[in-house]
Amino acid sequence: xxxxxxxxxxxxxxxxxxxxxxxxxxxxxxxxxxxxxxxxxxxxxxxxxxxxxxxxxxxxxxxxxxxxxxxxxxxxxxxxxxxxxxxxxxxxxxxxxxxxxxxxxxxxxxxxxxxxxxxxxxxxxxxxxxxxxxxxxxxxxxxxxxxxxxxxxxxxxxxxxxxxxxxxxxxxxxxxxxxxxxxxxxxxxxxxxxxxxxxxxxxxxxxxxxxxxxxxxxxxxxxxxxxxxxxxxxxxxxxxxxxxxxxxxxxxxxxxxxxxxxxxxxxxxxxxxxxxxxxxxxxxxxxxxxxxxxxxxxxxxxxxxxxxxxxxxxxxxxxxxxxxxxxxxxxxxxxxxxxxxxxx
Numbered sequence: 001x002x003x004x005x006x007x008x009x010x011x012x013x014x015x016x017x018x019x020x021x022x023x024x025x026x027x028x029x030x031x032x033x034x035x036x037x038x039x040x041x042x043x044x045x046x047x048x049x050x051x052x053x054x055x056x057x058x059x060x061x062x063x064x065x066x067x068x069x070x071x072x073x074x075x076x077x078x079x080x081x082x083x084x085x086x087x088x089x090x091x092x093x094x095x096x097x098x099x100x101x102x103x104x105x106x107x108x109x110x111x112x113x114x115x116x117x118x119x120x121x122x123x124x125x126x127x128x129x130x131x132x133x134x135x136x137x138x139x140x141x142x143x144x145x146x147x148x149x150x151x152x153x154x155x156x157x158x159x160x161x162x163x164x165x166x167x168x169x170x171x172x173x174x175x176x177x178x179x180x181x182x183x184x185x186x187x188x189x190x191x192x193x194x195x196x197x198x199x200x201x202x203x204x205x206x207x208x209x210x211x212x213x214x215x216x217x218x219x220x221x222x223x224x225x226x227x228x229x230x231x232x233x234x235x236x237x238x239x240x241x242x243x244x245x246x247x248x249x250x251x252x253x254x255x256x257x258x259x260x261x262x263x264x265x266x267x268x269x270x271x272x273x274x275x276x277x278x279x280x281x282x283x284x285x286x287x288x289x290x291x292x293x294x295x296x297x298x299x300x301x302x303x304x305x306x307x308x309x310x311x312x313x314x315x316x317x318x319x320x321x322x323x324x325x326x327x328x329x330x331x332x333x334x335x336x337x338x339x340x341x342x343x344x
Contacts, residue, residue, distance in 0.1 A: 003198075003205050003227065005172045007146045008102035008122035010048060012174065013205050013227050018260040021104065021125075021148075022233035022253055023051045026082035027241050034235070035084065035092050041235045043099035045253040050096050051104040051125055051230070054112035055083040070182040071242045078242060079108075086115060093119055104148075106130075110139055117143045125230075128152030128180050128209075134165050141169035148228065150209045152178035156200060163201060174205035174228055177221075183246045184211040191217060194224040211246045215256045222263040229260055285311020287337045288320055294332040300324060305338065313337030 004013030012019050022042045028035035035052075042050050057079050065074045084092065093103040106125040107113035113136065116124065123146035130136055131154045140147060147166065151159050159175065166173045177193040189212055197206045207228025208221040218229045232247035248256060273281075286307040294304050300323055307317035315323060315338050326343045 003203065005146055005174055005205050007104075007148075008049070010102070014225065016227065017264045018207070018222050018226060019048065019228050020253070020257050020260060021049055021051050021228060021230040022047050022248070023230055024233055025051070025053050025106075025243055026078070027232065027234045027239065027243055027247060028082070028084070029239075029241055030082045030084065032084065032088045032091065034239075035088070036095055038233060038235050039092065039096050039099060039101065041250045042233060042253065043096075043101055045250045046257050047101060047253060049102045049104055050092075050233075051106065052084070052089070052092060053082075053127075054089065054105045054107045054116050055079050056109050056111040056115070057083060059111035060109040068182075068242065070245070089115070090119060093121070107136075107140065110136060113140045113143070117145070121145065123147065126150065128154065128178050131162055132158045134162065137162060137165050138169060141166055141171040144171075147171050147173040148176060148207070148230075149173060150176045150178040150230070151197075152180035152209070156196070159197075160200075163204070174207060175201060176207045176209040176228060176230060177226075178209040179211065182211050182243070183213050186212055186214070186217065189217045191221055191224055194221050194226050198225050213246065215248065215252060215259060218256060219259040219263055222260050223267050229256065231256060281311050283310045285309070286317040287311055287313025288315040288317065288323055289313065290332045290334050290336050290338065293334050294328050296328055296331050298328050300326055300328060300343070314339040 004011060010019060024035060024038045039050055064076050067074055071078060096103040102122050104123055104125050105116050105121060106127045107116050124140050126137060126147060126149045128150040131149055131151050149162060175197055177197055179188050181188060194206060194208060205227050207226045208218055209230040210218045218231060232243045233253060234244050234247040234249060237249050286309050288305055289308045291306045292304050305323060307320055323343050329342055329344055332342060
């Protein structure tokens, strides 16, 4: 079974270092200058991509006064303020590509998805709120581009229904574990969900979208098999915005990229002896050694032989009991390592 997908020629999966997705999202607050600054800061921090959100407020929702838990204003007002124009979206994508980044975005409506397709984005991100929005998912899947799906607020049955749609549409996709709390308390991050998703979908790339206030859960998720890490990003933690609190700054992004790569390199393997450990074995192991002069034919006991470093002797410490009680076949000087031929 191969867990692998490709976005913008970037291979993603178990065999590759994690893809870290800095989500600019709505942190620009509708200001194109801030959006460009964040793209630059991601590039300067060693990022590979940026992710935005594509909104079309009238196509996305009806007028409402619902206030998110991490805000004091309605979702309508938030999105109305933070929506970039079509031209601004195009400018951001071009600037990201000029900086060597690939551009991802989350469409929240059919119109936004169609607009992103016309921008020729290399892949789509689907947010947790749309994870069970099968009409929109099917619409997006039919563009034939890779898809990353966050699964916050959805249980395994709901996720399976979404996966069924993606499989029906022959989509290339990944699933991200997510907890839709802003911020997410550490006890609600639930890294065990990474293992659960990997077991339930053995051919699917699995990752995490983390809203906690630390990089540690995301980095730790790599050891459990997360191949994608998504975290909100801001150039300046003092900016005002609903998602700023849960966002990493440039230094945090650098630490996340480096830390996740280190944990990926350190993961896997099995408990065997590496050939590269032989130099350490040579000095660290103990060998059976004469601790007194031994005459030929003398009965060997622990007053005559014991174990000492280095481990370059023929009989290692583990085999001492095989030698005790036997007789020597020759005279052995004190401090000499024993060979099997020295023992009857």
